Structure formats: C-alpha cells, structure tokens
Amino acid sequence: MLRYTIRRLVQLVGVVLVLSMLLFAWLRLLPGGPVSALLGERATPESREALTKQLGLDQPIFVQYFKFLGRAATGDFGVSTGVQPGDSALEIFLQRFPATIELSFFAILIAIAVGVPLGYLAAKRRGGWFDNLSVIGSLIGVAVPVFFLAYLLKDVASSALGLPSQGRQDAIDATRVTGFFTLDGLITGEIDATLNALEHLILPAIALATIPFAVIFRITRAAVLDVLDEDFVRTAESKGLTAPVIRRRHVLRNAMLPVVTTIGLQTGALLSGAVLTEKVFSFAGVGQALAIGFERRDYPVLLLLIIMATIVYVVVNLLVDLSYALIDPRIRTR
Amino acid sequence: MALGVSKKEKIDGLAETAGVSLAASAWKRLKRSPVFLIGATIIGIFVVLSILSPWLAPQDPSVPMLIDQVVKARNEIPPPQPGHLLGGDLQGRDFFSRLLVGSQQTLIVGVGATIIGLTGGLILGTLAGALGGWVDSVVMRIVDVMLSLPSLLLAFSIAAMFARPSQFTVILAVSIVQIPVFARLLRGSMLAQRHSDHVLAATALGVKKGAIVFRHMLPNSLSPVIVQSTLVLATAIIEAAALSFLGLGNPDDRLPEWGQMLGDVQNVFDTHPHLAAWPAICIIIVALGFTLMGETLREALDPKNRR
Numbered sequence: 001m002l003r004y005t006i007r008r009l010v011q012l013v014g015v016v017l018v019l020s021m022l023l024f025a026w027l028r029l030l031p032g033g034p035v036s037a038l039l040g041e042r043a044t045p046e047s048r049e050a051l052t053k054q055l056g057l058d059q060p061i062f063v064q065y066f067k068f069l070g071r072a073a074t075g076d077f078g079v080s081t082g083v084q085p086g087d088s089a090l091e092i093f094l095q096r097f098p099a100t101i102e103l104s105f106f107a108i109l110i111a112i113a114v115g116v117p118l119g120y121l122a123a124k125r126r127g128g129w130f131d132n133l134s135v136i137g138s139l140i141g142v143a144v145p146v147f148f149l150a151y152l153l154k155d156v157a158s159s160a161l162g163l164p165s166q167g168r169q170d171a172i173d174a175t176r177v178t179g180f181f182t183l184d185g186l187i188t189g190e191i192d193a194t195l196n197a198l199e200h201l202i203l204p205a206i207a208l209a210t211i212p213f214a215v216i217f218r219i220t221r222a223a224v225l226d227v228l229d230e231d232f233v234r235t236a237e238s239k240g241l242t243a244p245v246i247r248r249r250h251v252l253r254n255a256m257l258p259v260v261t262t263i264g265l266q267t268g269a270l271l272s273g274a275v276l277t278e279k280v281f282s283f284a285g286v287g288q289a290l291a292i293g294f295e296r297r298d299y300p301v302l303l304l305l306i307i308m309a310t311i312v313y314v315v316v317n318l319l320v321d322l323s324y325a326l327i328d329p330r331i332r333t334r
Numbered sequence: 335m336a337l338g339v340s341k342k343e344k345i346d347g348l349a350e351t352a353g354v355s356l357a358a359s360a361w362k363r364l365k366r367s368p369v370f371l372i373g374a375t376i377i378g379i380f381v382v383l384s385i386l387s388p389w390l391a392p393q394d395p396s397v398p399m400l401i402d403q404v405v406k407a408r409n410e411i412p413p414p415q416p417g418h419l420l421g422g423d424l425q426g427r428d429f430f431s432r433l434l435v436g437s438q439q440t441l442i443v444g445v446g447a448t449i450i451g452l453t454g455g456l457i458l459g460t461l462a463g464a465l466g467g468w469v470d471s472v473v474m475r476i477v478d479v480m481l482s483l484p485s486l487l488l489a490f491s492i493a494a495m496f497a498r499p500s501q502f503t504v505i506l507a508v509s510i511v512q513i514p515v516f517a518r519l520l521r522g523s524m525l526a527q528r529h530s531d532h533v534l535a536a537t538a539l540g541v542k543k544g545a546i547v548f549r550h551m552l553p554n555s556l557s558p559v560i561v562q563s564t565l566v567l568a569t570a571i572i573e574a575a576a577l578s579f580l581g582l583g584n585p586d587d588r589l590p591e592w593g594q595m596l597g598d599v600q601n602v603f604d605t606h607p608h609l610a611a612w613p614a615i616c617i618i619i620v621a622l623g624f625t626l627m628g629e630t631l632r633e634a635l636d637p638k639n640r641r
Contacts, residue, residue, distance in 0.1 A: 011478075012482075015478065015479050015482045018479050019479060019482070019483070023491075026491075026495055139622055139625050139626065139629070140618065140622060142568075142621075142625065143568065143572070143617070143618045143619075143621035143622045143625060144614075144618055145572050145575045145576060145579075145593075145596065145614065145617060145618075146576070147575075147576065147579045147597075147600075148575075148596060148610065148614045151600070151603045151610070155603060155604050155607070267484075268484030268485065268486075268487075269484070269486070271484045271487060272484045272485070272486030272487045272490070273486075275486075275487070275490065275580070276576055276579060276580075279579075279580070290487075290490070291580055294490055294494050294580050294581065294582055295580065295581045297494070302491070302494070306483070306487065306491060309483070309484060309487055310482055310483050313482065313483070313484055314482050
C-alpha cells in the first residue's frame with residue numbers, strides 16, 4: 001500500500017514537471033509572448049527590448065525554464081497581468097482556492113445525495129416508468145451545456161426562489177479566518193454570515209452538480225443492476241435476510257467500488273465546470289480566475305492555476321484509489 | 335436434444351448459431367430498440383437538414399437585412415415578422431435562417447473533432463497495443479500526462495494557444511482531448527487479444543505481423559471505439575459551445591454554428607432569452623440523439639447481452 005502510494009506520488013511529480021515544461025514553452029512561444037501581454041499593443045520597440053532584457057527573455061528557453069523553476073520553488077510564479085493586475089499569481093490562487101473547494105464540495109454532495117439513491121431505486125425498478133424517466137433525465141442532464149443551465153438558474157430560479165445569484169456573500173461585515181466563508185461564520189459565531197454564504201452557494205452548486213449527478217446516477221444504476229444478478233444476493237434473499245440488510249450489506253457495499261471511482265473522476269468535470277459556472281455567477285473562485293485569464297491571456301495566473309488543477313485532480317484520484325481498501329477487504333490483503 | 339435428430343442436423347444447427355457475427359446480432363437487437371430508433375431518427379433529420387439547409391433557409395444568414403430595426407441604445411432587436419419567422423439577431427440577421435444553416439457548421443465541428451480524435455487515437459493505440467514494449471511505455475506516458483488534466487480544461491488551454499481562433503482551432507481543441515481516450519480504449523482491447531487463441535493461431539500459421547494487427551486484432555477491437563465515437567460527436571458540440579462562451583471560439587460568425595450562437599449572446603440572456611434558448615434546444619436535442627445511439631450501441635455490442 002505504502003509503496004503503491006509513493007509510486008503514484010513520484011508519477012505525479014513527473015507529470016507536473018512535464019506539464020510545467022509544456023505550459024512554459026507554450027507561454028514563451030506564443031505570438032508576441034509575455035512582452036505583448038504586459039505592454040499591450042501600443043508598445044514602442046525600445047520599451048519592448050528593455051522589458052525583454054529585464055524579464056530574461058533573451059536567454060535560451062531552457063535557461064529561462066530553470067530560472068522559472070528556481071523562482072517557483074520560493075513561491076514566485078510571476079505577477080498577474082489580467083485577472084487582478086499587480087497581484088502575485090500565488091496570492092490569487094490562495095485567495096480563491098477555498099471558494100472553489102466550497103463550491104465543488106457542495107456540488108459533489110448534491111450529486112451524490114441525489115444520484116446514488118435515485119440510481120439504486122431505478123435499478124430496483126428496472127424497466128419501470130421511474131427507471132425509464134430517470135435514465136432519460138440523466139441523458140438530458142449530460143446534453144445541456146453547463147453555462148446555459150447556469151444562466152437558466154440565475155435568471156429564472158433566483159427570482160422565483162429569492163436566492164442570490166451573484167458572488168460569494170453579500171457585503172456584510174464578516175470576520176475572515178480561513179477563507180472558507182461557510183466555516184468562518186461557525187468559528188467566529190457569526191451564523192448569519194454562514195447562512196448568507198450558503199445561500200450564495202445553492203444555485204451555482206446545483207448548476208455545477210448536473211453532470212456529476214447524471215454520471216453518478218448512471219454508474220450507480222449499472223453497478224446495482226450487476227450486483228442484483230449475483231448469486232450471493234439470491235442466497236441472502238433465500239435465507240430470509242430482511243430487505244434493508246440485503247440492501248446495505250450485500251448490494252450497496254458491492255456496488256460502491258465503481259461509484260467511488262466515478263466520483264473521483266468527476267472532480268475533473270467539477271474543475272472544468274467551475275470555470276463556466278463561476279463565470280456565470282461572478283463567484284470569485286479559481287474557475288472565475290481561469291475564465292478571466294483565458295479571456296485576457298493572463299499567462300502567469302493560467303500557468304499556476306492549470307498546474308494546481310492537475311495536482312488536485314491527480315491527488316483526489318489517488319485518494320479514491322486508496323479508499324478502495326476501506327470499501328473492499330479483498331484489496332486490503334494484497 | 336430430441337432423439338430423432340440426425341448427426342448432420344446437429345452440426346448444421348451448431349454452425350448456424352456460431353455463424354452469427356457480433357455485428358449482425360447487434361444490428362438485430364438495435365432494430366428492435368425504440369431508444370436507438372429515436373436517436374437515429376433525430377440524427378437522420380439533423381444530417382439531412384445540415385446538408386440541405388443552404389437551400390432550405392428562407393434568407394441569407396450572413397446579411398444584416400433587418401439592421402434598421404436594431405436599436406442598440408434601447409436594446410431592441412427585430413421581432414418576428416412575415417418572412418422572418420423568429421425575427422432577427424443582435425446584428426439584424428434572420429434568426430431562423432441562421433439556426434437552420436447553423437446545423438451545418440455544428441455537424442462539421444462534431445464530425446471533424448471525432449475524425450481527428452479517432453485518427454490520433456487509432457495511431458497511438460495501435461502502436462501501443464500492437465508493438466508493446468518501450469513503444470507502449472512511451473505512448474502510455476504521453477496518454478497519462480494528457481489524462482492527468484481535466485479534459486475540458488485541457489481543451490480550453492489548447493484553444494487559448496492560438497493567436498487567431500477559427501473554426502479549425504475549435505475543432506482541434508475539442509478533438510486533441512479525445513485522442514488519449516481513444517488510444518487507451520484501443521490499446522486495452524488489443525492487449526487483451528495479443529494472447530488470445532485466434533492471434534496465436536494466426537502466428538502459428540505464419541501470418542505476417544502487419545496482417546495479424548490489421549486483419550485480426552484491429553477489427554476485433556473496434557466496437558468500444560465505435561461507441562466512443564458516437565459519444566464524442568455529442569461532447570464535441572457541447573464543448574465547442576463552452577469555448578465560445580469563454581471567448582475562445584470562432585470569432586467569424588458569418589457562417590453560424592449553434593455553440594457559437596449560444597456563447598455569443600451571453601450578455602443578453604436576460605433581455606432576449608430566445609436568442610440563447612433556440613440554439614441551446616438544438617444542441618440538447620442533437621447531443622441527446624448521439625448519446626442515445628451511443629448508449630444503445632454499447633449495450634448491443636456488449637457480448638454479455640448476446641442471446
């Protein structure tokens with residue numbers, strides 16, 4: 001187990017290095033490159049040359065890359081040019097990361113809380129109207145462009161339900177401790193701040209949850225269908241176990257492995273979905289920074305955020321793989 | 335088995351059951367599946383429309399013929415009127431014609447992305463699966479790096495690489511993301527076959543390596559790839575819309591595409607919701623059609639479901 005974990009972490013370091021190299025090369029080889037990005041269109045040749053020298057861009061690309069690695073090791077990933085001009089890229093990431101964690105956490109919570117029970121029910125009633133309806137619903141859920149659904153929620157649901165549709169919190173006087181707005185209120189005892197932050201999370205979290213929900217629902221349904229056909233379920237039924245016991249101990253536990261894998265893989269959908277959802281709801285997270293970064297070509301911020309997204313994605317999936325041992329005793333012994 | 339059956343008849347019966355290929359039995363099941371037929375009908379109509387749309391469209395989709403009815407200051411656009419079923423868009427062009435003609439570019443994006451993704455995946459997957467060894471290792475490392483980034487985020491990054499975005503860069507961005515998926519699928523099923531009896535038999539008969547790969551292994555590995563292609567047709571169209579939404583799409587809108595139409599009107603969602611709703615509905619229906627076909631194909635091609 002330990003050896004496996006270490007091997008995966010070493011792999012992750014390799015992937016991050018290769019990725020940073022590719023991204024770095026991409027930024028430097030861009031038409032115009034960072035100099036145009038910093039100075040804009042109306043720069044004089046003299047000021048261009050001065051900045052090129054100052055940034056060390058006249059040196060060979062691998063020298064530049066090693067210098068970049070050296071600075072990155074001290075936390076210096078460059079200065080933002082478009083998202084929050086003047087702020088350091090690392091600062092922007094640290095400031096915004098809690099927001100995206102909050103949003104993704106609630107989204108995946110909604111997706112699991114709705115997707116797993118619905119998937120189980122649909123499988124139990126295979127071929128019935130409930131099954132057919134929810135399967136069609138999940139297929140439509142995947143076919144709807146995320147940002148369109150987000151706008152629907154923002155324009156229609158927010159006015160109908162009186163929910164806020166902008167930002168992370170109203171401009172109320174709340175103390176900041178952790179950067180997680182929902183936690184801050186609980187720590188300082190400002191419950192109204194927590195409730196306000198939660199209200200702001202509802203609509204974006206629902207929008208972000210649709211695709212993971214649809215996928216988790218379908219995988220749960222398929223996994224439960226597979227398990228229901230197994231001999232041990234028939235045995236459990238014939239020896240007279242009650243339905244809840246069979247469901248909990250025999251069906252759900254065995255159907256959980258593929259579902260948990262899917263939940264891990266859906267972090268990817270959450271990270272990319274957050275780019276679209278956070279833009280629609282002006283939610284100040286990493287996704288919004290990426291959206292603005294792509295629009296205004298803010299390369300230092302893009303470079304750092306894409307690498308961070310990769311690390312999060314790989315680490316979450318590693319944790320998922322490790323959690324198999326908790327669910328399936330057969331893997332633990334290996 | 336009944337006593338009166340002769341040995342000859344027994345053998346004939348066996349030959350008959352063994353002679354039904356996977357594709358034939360899958361097709362037999364698909365023909366009876368209402369879900370597949372719904373999907374196929376949607377896609378059939380979509381393809382016919384997209385081919386005929388230049389002749390079916392009542393107006394030229396690129397001419398701002400209603401521009402005098404567009405009042406920027408009061409955020410007014412041309413309402414529905416005779417000859418213009420759905421009114422005009424923000425630039426005063428006939429919205430109905432644009433929707434109709436939009437099917438063509440949408441199909442091009444979907445098919446283009448699938449072809450590029452499929453070709454790249456076929457090359458990498460066949461190399462890895464057929465040759466094995468260090469080629470396999472190198473190919474799989476490339477695939478691993480690509481898969482360690484969330485796919486849509488990778489597509490955004492690729493699209494942002496191009497200084498001058500166009501329809502082609504959009505197609506490229508959404509297709510490159512699919513290459514590792516195809517490569518992995520193909521490699522998996524080819525590896526499984528390398529040690530199977532029919533490949534061993536062909537090797538023992540002295541069939542050349544190339545012939546084994548292309549005549550024995552590849553055709554038997556294609557069914558998951560075909561299923562994935564149908565699903566990619568749907569995701570490519572949806573992802574192209576997301577690219578336009580982020581400003582990474584094709585800026586040239588003389589020839590409309592549904593994703594582009596949807597992404598470009600993001601600032602008027604609240605005032606002119608129909609400009610977003612129509613292309614969105616078209617995308618949803620077509621994506622649903624491809625997904626229904628893909629899912630039923632997957633079930634039909636699964637040997638577990640053979641009867």
